[in-house]
Amino acid sequence: MNTTLTALETPALLLDAPRLHANIARMKTRMAALGVTLRPHVKTAKCIEVARATDGEGAPPGPITVSTLREADQFADHGWTDITYAVGLTPNKCAHVRRLLDRGVALTVILDSVDAARALSAASADWPTPVAVLIEIDTDGQRAGLPPEAPELLDIAAALVGPGVRLRGVLTHCGGSYHCHGAEALRAMAEQERAGAVRAAERLRAAGFDAPVVSVGATPTALFAERLDGVTEARPGVFVFHDLMMEALGVCSxxxxxxxxxxxxxxxxxxxxxxxxxxxxxxxxxxxxxxxxxxxxxxxxxxxxxxxxxxxxxxxxxxxxxxxxxxxxxxxxxxxxxxxxxxxxxxxxxxxxxxxxxxxxxxxxxxxxxxxxxxxxxxxxx
Amino acid sequence: MNTTLTALETPALLLDAPRLHANIARMKTRMAALGVTLRPHVKTAKCIEVARATDGEGAPPGPITVSTLREADQFADHGWTDITYAVGLTPNKCAHVRRLLDRGVALTVILDSVDAARALSAASADWPTPVAVLIEIDTDGQRAGLPPEAPELLDIAAALVGPGVRLRGVLTHCGGSYHCHGAEALRAMAEQERAGAVRAAERLRAAGFDAPVVSVGATPTALFAERLDGVTEARPGVFVFHDLMMEALGVCSxxxxxxxxxxxxxxxxxxxxxxxxxxxxxxxxxxxxxxxxxxxxxxxxxxxxxxxxxxxxxxxxxxxxxxxxxxxxxxxxxxxxxxxxxxxxxxxxxxxxxxxxxxxxxxxxxxxxxxxxxxxxxxxxx
The missing domain is CATH 2.40.37.20 (D-serine dehydratase-like domain)
Structure with missing residues (x-):
């Protein structure tokens, strides 16, 4: 394919390839400097080729984050196997989760209540392969999750029982970073996100639970974090493209x-x-x-x-x-x-x-x- | 297919079949009473089966309105041939228009400037089948189109020359009806829409141009119009489903x-x-x-x-x-x-x-x- 813009019918969605590759390189450099794994959120692009560009020319499919099980299906069809579904799981999706596990996907799901933990434990009691679970932590009061100090955190961990579930740690998303004015506020928000997630994981470990994974993420905090000690992975999504919101925040030009x-x-x-x-x-x-x-x-x-x-x-x-x-x-x-x-x-x-x-x-x-x-x-x- | 809501994965888009059929019946009854052809706007549903339900069980495909040439392609694939594309035509869509004509679609397009009329006349000079053209009239100051009394109306008609174009009349869309508070305001807006469109067509005819088609439409004005004298067709779209906007306007419950x-x-x-x-x-x-x-x-x-x-x-x-x-x-x-x-x-x-x-x-x-x-x-x- 080799055509000019004037040959396209409008409206059409354009993707500037050099900018895409530069944006990916910038995030990978930053993640490497901070010493964490990049688990990009593919919900922004919903596109196999963009995920391939993120993994890098010739590299095998890497870890990804999805916002729907449909994304998980699509990426699994194209070879991705290490997938975190970062929206609280509901009972009517358990059968779909099992189908993904049965086809060899190492799927991680999240939840933030004892009820959801019990429902998943019950639904998965006869699954041959366990699903990994992260407990969702709220570090900014914007959406779902438990505060890092919530007593219920340990109750949820205790409610994850049986052969079909395996607690692996915690996950947080700092949507509050979209309301930060200036670099200092973004750095502070990134530290708040980091500290809250690490604290929740430490509480789990201190109570004897397994919590090797500490997952944080949002493009603004990933790019403005000064350190991510104790964090194992970050899940930015919009960084591949950027937009006027990121420009407003000072995250991109x-x-x-x-x-x-x-x-x-x-x-x-x-x-x-x-x-x-x-x-x-x-x-x-x-x-x-x-x-x-x-x-x-x-x-x-x-x-x-x-x-x-x-x-x-x-x-x-x-x-x-x-x-x-x-x-x-x-x-x-x-x-x-x-x-x-x-x-x-x-x-x-x-x-x-x-x-x-x-x-x-x-x-x-x-x-x-x-x-x-x-x-x-x-x-x-x- | 026969399943319960609890067997669906969420989120899912539900369509209540009895309500759909009742909404269609209400609009058809109203159009029949007003003596105009219903040319439903399929942009709301973008669904072959909904358009079939609108035409009626066993009826052949009727006239439709589309907001994209992709809709025209899809409906042509399923037997619809009388299609009005109700967004001002741009030069980079002329080749697509020709493809539709060449496959036997009786396509009508709209425009509202001498420049657009000249561009289409030039592009279509060698087309074997002419495209029907309606001049877009503005009856409420909300979007595109010419005021009914605009001198340019006759200039546009005169600029439509050559074997590839055929002026057929006028079209208006009264989006202003979405801001009417109360039945009386809606009735007045419907009359304003009708009168403006009819007036523009009369001006064309008085100047010797062919203008058999007077097309109006929007669900609120179609349902609240008290008379549509001089109008030949209406193009409501949302009536098949309705929504909270229509409820706010008093158009549905x-x-x-x-x-x-x-x-x-x-x-x-x-x-x-x-x-x-x-x-x-x-x-x-x-x-x-x-x-x-x-x-x-x-x-x-x-x-x-x-x-x-x-x-x-x-x-x-x-x-x-x-x-x-x-x-x-x-x-x-x-x-x-x-x-x-x-x-x-x-x-x-x-x-x-x-x-x-x-x-x-x-x-x-x-x-x-x-x-x-x-x-x-x-x-x-x-």
């Missing part, structure tokens, strides 16, 4: 964002200062990123066909319908119009690349020379 | 909403009043519907496994990550907790069903007895 949506100008509403494009919320998603906390880029930042922000980055997708995007000036000044002809190609940088990429069936992979060299499929569903 | 997301409880954060479920934004979308203008249902309204709103409709999905939904009380009172066990099945009614359904590969079709009787695939992409 705009020219490190590897994914964009190619779109065409459909028309103009000169009286309102709108330029209409064929990328609506179906192509961009409705994710507004960190609009309430940082600079508001609407549903995305408007770039020219080469990926350079137009007018110093002051044009945004201000609103969208299903297949229509409305480009307006960031100031809201309706007297200003992005006055480019019908048919002009533009690129929109995504607010939240996990959400934007999920709207598309594949990536058009663009090389340094601007040529589209490959189509890498994504998968969806559960 | 909660118990007419035919699509929901089945989800399982993963755990609780009792200190914060959160019940965590396995439907995050990947399963629900990020669409918050009309939250700023009407009652805020967050990312969806929480129902029991039978589809009845819990606690009088006061529990909502207040926040979400990719695969986690956080259920909280509508009041924001963190002392209140939806205290149901891990593994409990819930149904979430969608804010905007076009967006929610788009996150899923298929519908699990549920009959009146609560049994899942079929899996109807959806398609995605462009």
């Amino acid at each position: 705009v020219d490190e964002i590897a994914v964009s949506v190619l779109t065409s100008v459909i028309g103009h509403r000169r009286d309102r200062g709108w330029t209409l494009v064929d990328a609506g919320w179906m192509a961009l998603s409705r994710d507004r990123g960190l609009a309430g906390e940082f600079t508001d880029h609407g549903l995305g930042l408007v770039c020219d066909a080469d990926g350079q922000p137009i007018g110093g980055g002051d044009w945004i997708v201000a609103a969208a319908n299903q297949e229509h995007g409305l480009i307006a000036h960031r100031s809201g000044d309706t007297a200003r119009l992005l006055d480019v002809p019908v048919g002009t190609l533009l690129r929109i940088l995504p607010q939240h690349v996990c959400a934007t990429a999920a709207q598309h069936p594949a990536y058009a992979v663009v090389d340094a020379d601007g040529q589209v060299r490959a189509r890498w499929p994504r998968f969806m569903g559960w | 909660v118990d007419e909403i035919a699509v929901s997301v089945l989800t399982s409880v993963i755990g609780h954060r009792r200190d914060r009043g959160w019940t965590l479920v396995d439907a995050g934004w990947m399963a629900l979308s990020r669409d918050r519907g009309l939250a700023g203008e009407f009652t805020d249902h967050g990312l969806g309204l929480v129902c029991d496994a039978d589809g009845q709103p819990i606690g009088g409709g006061d529990w909502i999905v207040a926040a979400a990550n990719q695969e986690h939904g956080l259920i909280a009380h509508r009041s924001g009172d963190t002392a209140r907790l939806l205290d149901v066990p891990v593994g409990t099945l819930l149904r979430i009614l969608p804010q905007h069903v076009c967006a929610t359904a788009a996150q899923h590969p298929a519908y699990a079709v549920v009959d009146a007895d609560g049994q899942v009787r079929a899996r109807w695939p959806r398609f995605m992409g462009w």
Whole structure:
């Protein structure tokens, strides 16, 4: 495959190959310096070829993190065997977990309650291969998990009984890092995440439980952590692509964002200062990123066909319908119009690349020379 | 296929078959009473079986509206031939339009500028079959199109020249109906949409142009219009399913909403009043519907496994990550907790069903007895 952007139908999801490889190299260098295993979260890309690029040319499939058992199925089909499913397990997924174990996947699941531990122990009582279990720890009050000092931590460990389950340690995800203003706050959040996870593992070990795995992760904390003593692995996901949220946090620059949506100008509403494009919320998603906390880029930042922000980055997708995007000036000044002809190609940088990429069936992979060299499929569903 | 909800893995997209059929019957009755052709917008369901249900048991494929040429391809593959693509055409889609014409599809496209008309006329100069063209009219200032009185209307008509294009009339979409409070406002908006479209067609005819087609549409105006004199067809889409936006507008009741997301409880954060479920934004979308203008249902309204709103409709999905939904009380009172066990099945009614359904590969079709009787695939992409 070797074609130009002008030969694509729009909207289309573009992946800048040189930026992808640079982003991966940066994270691997950082993980090596911190002495932890990189277990990338494949939920961002949902793409075999991106995971291969992360493992490295010619390398065997490495450890990965998934957000759905469908991802586990897909990656298992392509040779990955060391998979952590990082969403609390529910009883109606136990049969699926067993199918993955039976086909040779070394699957790890997570949970954060005695009820869930008992349900899994009961469901797995007759499984020939045990499933590894990590207890989810909350280190920032954002979502699921137990606080590191919660008494229930040991009760959960004790409730994991029988031949089908094997406690392996703890896992945490510091989503709070998405609300940190500045490098110092990010470093502090990374330390909070590290310390909480390590503390929970130490409590398990002190009570006689097996807890060799201490898993942390999020792209901001992985890149800003100063030390990860006691941690065994990190699970960043968005680092392969980056997006405007990562840019807002200071984790990347705009020219490190590897994914964009190619779109065409459909028309103009000169009286309102709108330029209409064929990328609506179906192509961009409705994710507004960190609009309430940082600079508001609407549903995305408007770039020219080469990926350079137009007018110093002051044009945004201000609103969208299903297949229509409305480009307006960031100031809201309706007297200003992005006055480019019908048919002009533009690129929109995504607010939240996990959400934007999920709207598309594949990536058009663009090389340094601007040529589209490959189509890498994504998968969806559960 | 005949299974229970408890046998499904969650999250899963449910389609209530009796509600679907009742919603279709209601719209067909209304269109017949108004004397216009129903050209349903298949962008909501993106599903062959839903379009078959709309045409009616045993009926041949009828006229449809699409939002992407991919929809046109898919429906053409299954026998539909009368297709209107209701997003302004861009030059890089002309080759695709020709492929559809060449395979026998009677395709209609829309545009709203002289530039676009000239580009299409030039691109189609050697096409053996002409493409039908409607000029897009703006009747509410929400998106694309020309005002009915715009001088440019006749310039566009004049710019459609050559053997490959055939002007057929006008098309408008009254998205402004989504911001109408009350039945009277909706009736007035429907009349505004009708009158504007008819006026534009009359101007074309008075200038000697062919304009037999006057196409309007949106579910709220289609259901609230008191008369559609001069209109030839309507293009509602969401009526097959309805959603919380339609309920907010008074277009449907909660118990007419035919699509929901089945989800399982993963755990609780009792200190914060959160019940965590396995439907995050990947399963629900990020669409918050009309939250700023009407009652805020967050990312969806929480129902029991039978589809009845819990606690009088006061529990909502207040926040979400990719695969986690956080259920909280509508009041924001963190002392209140939806205290149901891990593994409990819930149904979430969608804010905007076009967006929610788009996150899923298929519908699990549920009959009146609560049994899942079929899996109807959806398609995605462009």
